[in-house]
Amino acid sequence: MRADVLxxxxxxxxxGGLFGLGLGWAARKFHVESDPVVDQIEAILPQxxxxxxxYPGCRPYAxxxxxxxxxxxxxPPGGETAIKALADLLGIESMPLNPExxxxxxxxxxxxxxxxCIGCTLCIxxxxxxxxxxxxxxxxxxxESECTGCDLCLAPCPVDCIDMVVRHPDVGAWGWSKPRPVVxxxxxxxxxxxxxxxx
Amino acid sequence: xxxxHVEQARNAGxxxxxxxxxxxxxxxxxxxxxxxxxxxxxxxxxxxxxLQQYGPEAEATVKxxxxxxxxxxxxxxxxxxxxxxHAPSSGIVQAVARRPISHPSGADGWCVVIxxxxxxxxxxxxxxxxxxxxxxxxxxxKIRNSGIVGLxxxxxxxxxxxxxxIKQEIHTLILNGSxxxxxxxxDEMLMREEPDSVILGARIxxxxxxxxxxxxAIEDQMGVVNLALKQAVESAGDDNxxxxxxxxxxxxxxxxxxxxVLTGLEVPTGGRPADLGMLCQxxxxxxxxxxxxxxxxxxxxxxxxxxxxxxxxxxxxVARIGTPISDLxxxxxxYTNDVARLVLGxxxxxxxxxxDANPVIKAANCILALTESDIRPSQVEMPCIRCGECARxxxxxxxxxxxxxxxxxxxxxxAADSGLxxxxxxxxxxxxxxxxxxxxxxxxxxxxxxxxxxxxRKQAETxxxxxxxxxxRLLRIKQERRQRxxxxxxxxxxxxxxxxxxxxxxxxxxxxxxxxx
Numbered sequence: 001m002r003a004d005v006l007x008x009x010x011x012x013x014x015x016g017g018l019f020g021l022g023l024g025w026a027a028r029k030f031h032v033e034s035d036p037v038v039d040q041i042e043a044i045l046p047q048x049x050x051x052x053x054x055y056p057g058c059r060p061y062a063x064x065x066x067x068x069x070x071x072x073x074x075x076p077p078g079g080e081t082a083i084k085a086l087a088d089l090l091g092i093e094s095m096p097l098n099p100e101x102x103x104x105x106x107x108x109x110x111x112x113x114x115x116x117c118i119g120c121t122l123c124i125x126x127x128x129x130x131x132x133x134x135x136x137x138x139x140x141x142x143x144e145s146e147c148t149g150c151d152l153c154l155a156p157c158p159v160d161c162i163d164m165v166v167r168h169p170d171v172g173a174w175g176w177s178k179p180r181p182v183v184x185x186x187x188x189x190x191x192x193x194x195x196x197x198x199x
Numbered sequence: 200x201x202x203x204h205v206e207q208a209r210n211a212g213x214x215x216x217x218x219x220x221x222x223x224x225x226x227x228x229x230x231x232x233x234x235x236x237x238x239x240x241x242x243x244x245x246x247x248x249x250l251q252q253y254g255p256e257a258e259a260t261v262k263x264x265x266x267x268x269x270x271x272x273x274x275x276x277x278x279x280x281x282x283x284x285h286a287p288s289s290g291i292v293q294a295v296a297r298r299p300i301s302h303p304s305g306a307d308g309w310c311v312v313i314x315x316x317x318x319x320x321x322x323x324x325x326x327x328x329x330x331x332x333x334x335x336x337x338x339x340x341k342i343r344n345s346g347i348v349g350l351x352x353x354x355x356x357x358x359x360x361x362x363x364x365i366k367q368e369i370h371t372l373i374l375n376g377s378x379x380x381x382x383x384x385x386d387e388m389l390m391r392e393e394p395d396s397v398i399l400g401a402r403i404x405x406x407x408x409x410x411x412x413x414x415x416a417i418e419d420q421m422g423v424v425n426l427a428l429k430q431a432v433e434s435a436g437d438d439n440x441x442x443x444x445x446x447x448x449x450x451x452x453x454x455x456x457x458x459x460v461l462t463g464l465e466v467p468t469g470g471r472p473a474d475l476g477m478l479c480q481x482x483x484x485x486x487x488x489x490x491x492x493x494x495x496x497x498x499x500x501x502x503x504x505x506x507x508x509x510x511x512x513x514x515x516x517v518a519r520i521g522t523p524i525s526d527l528x529x530x531x532x533x534y535t536n537d538v539a540r541l542v543l544g545x546x547x548x549x550x551x552x553x554x555d556a557n558p559v560i561k562a563a564n565c566i567l568a569l570t571e572s573d574i575r576p577s578q579v580e581m582p583c584i585r586c587g588e589c590a591r592x593x594x595x596x597x598x599x600x601x602x603x604x605x606x607x608x609x610x611x612x613x614a615a616d617s618g619l620x621x622x623x624x625x626x627x628x629x630x631x632x633x634x635x636x637x638x639x640x641x642x643x644x645x646x647x648x649x650x651x652x653x654x655x656r657k658q659a660e661t662x663x664x665x666x667x668x669x670x671x672r673l674l675r676i677k678q679e680r681r682q683r684x685x686x687x688x689x690x691x692x693x694x695x696x697x698x699x700x701x702x703x704x705x706x707x708x709x710x711x712x713x714x715x716x
Contacts, residue, residue, distance in 0.1 A: 045659075049666045129666050146665060171256060175650060175651055
């Protein structure tokens, strides 16, 4: 074998070994504890922690999606928007929400009928985000700003004193709606103004 | 900031620069400037909406049946720690109820309805006559408590703006007198008729934010205004105030555009003029500041332009907040026969009102009545031909066609990255689009969606945080319980201790038996 061929083989082998070591070191040094895909999926989920997806929270559901165990259409609170975002992220086809998991509902907040509440603390234990305030044999109340509207407090209540009320956004938080396409022959939308005065 | 830029910013107004794009529009202002300002009479009922500024509604601080004096606080924005709403006249609170408010949604909002008693009696006013010696913080406090907001139309709380601005060093106060939108002439009339008040407000604001100079920007088409302001500056004897005439190109009155015209510098995306050492306020806001400080009067009225081909005698009126718009129209001779649409604001950025029973609000700079021939007939929307006209006229140097495409396809993150938030909704792209695409409507929709998304993301973040905190707590409690149990078990298992406890128990029993015997 010619010396230059040998030199080439040796140098390439040496370089290969060097890069291998480098990569091995980088893999340890920059090791990421959790699966970044799971984090990305979790960031899309609405974090209501309602369990309607049949998993005990948003994180477990995100893990199940990442492992291919669950479909992307099992999250009613996230609805169509979340499904679309998940489909974009994972590079798969978007699909309609699975009706077995529930249907997309307007955002709601739990309200306790404070006269009927017996202070049993069962709802406090059920609330995944600690949004209920109260103590044993004391009246309970919902911290409205923290309630995710997950419905989990409804079932445990022995006196059925919790209701879900649809949230009505403040007029200050109002947003413009999607423009309607202007079609041929559309009439001018005129707004009502009282007839001109006597002048 | 680059050192040259600092110098350039400090020289604001020395040289007039240009901004990208813009349009030359027909001015249409003369018709409403022919008649002097006049006050509207006290209406039969004052309906004061609690939504008067950017952000959520205020909380009412009065109850039905309560008697209020003119200038009494009736609403409070608790989240801002101030920025209040005041009674426009004295009388009885008839109701705190939901009424139609002048808002683009056309929805109802909470209002304080006051039945005036006709006395128009002020509350005890607390003027600061020696404001030149006053502490800037006290001046800002006065501004905060007087419910002053940006009267150019954006109604951003002035106190909030000044408090944010003074976190950085402010050298120049800019007073925006360049109302660029066609038809609107309330600022022009104000500067013409009350120039001293504008200059006084400028001097107070300058002191409140610690600026060293003031630049008042007016349009080159406002002939009389220049003279009036110059005389007012002279009589005030303040040589730190400079009046600059700038070319009338819509939308040169936008805050960022105006600063670009005055300095040649762009306010960075997501930034504020304070980043360049400047604070920009509308001239009417300055007048409100002057009244609040020197007379102690809160903001309860504003100048409104009532104009358009649908009004018989267009003019400017000083109207109390809460006056029904129909009262103002009546004072202007009523509608013409071919009136077709009522707009609050100008023809470019205003929104349609459902009814003229709506009240005057702090944002109401103009009431525009359009006739059928004014309204651009709704033409069929055609596909984008990518001509690039919209990009040519965009004063924010955006690519409207690209943004439109991204919003239609719900690519929210990409739209945000393409600068959707920098769109000032001026409508220039709408006007020039040969395909009649309602671009601004899409941008407004897109911006609303971005806002909602941001709120939802923040809520999800909080929920996640709380969920994790709860999980950690439950785990900790479980572990602590287990630990306690194990300790108890261990204590029993320990032989020596067990023996000791046993002997103790036996001796106790023996002692009791002995006693009994």
